[in-house]
Amino acid sequence: MRNVILLVMACMASCKAQKEVNTEFQSDSNLILVAEDGYSGIMEYEASTIRDAKSLNKFYSRINRTRKPGLPVPQIDFSKEMVIVVCMGEQEGNMIPIIRKSSEDENHISYLVGRGTKTKANSESQNVTSYPFYIYKAPRSPKEIELEKTNW
16 A cells, blocks of 8 residues: 555656746846747748737647647737747757847847757757747837847
8 A cells, every 4th residue: 555655646746737938048138938849830940029919829829730739828918028939940959049139229129049059958868850939028119020040
């Protein structure tokens, strides 16, 4: 009986109800990582800004096409915040992108998006091919956002 109880407790301790978002690799102080996953279904690099809930729901319907149940849509206050979505395309290993502000003027903000050098803490293997996406929230700005992929 004692062994059964220990086995049940060990199983309960090892299960995670939800995947925690790791903000340790946050790239820019204004950007906060709110969601990520290793499979987006998007095969090439794409980066965009989302300024309304309808567009965010449309993006999630795109990535949830092959998931049952689908990933939940994060709750964002679009009156104060906007969302930056980065789909990295095909990637080898478990790297999180680094996003750095390269320039800003009165009409636009330019960010450089590069493959990160740090691996995720929970990575099991570095030889895994994935199609990850990352969703960051940022303070709402009327400026045009430009996201340029770079090879650091």
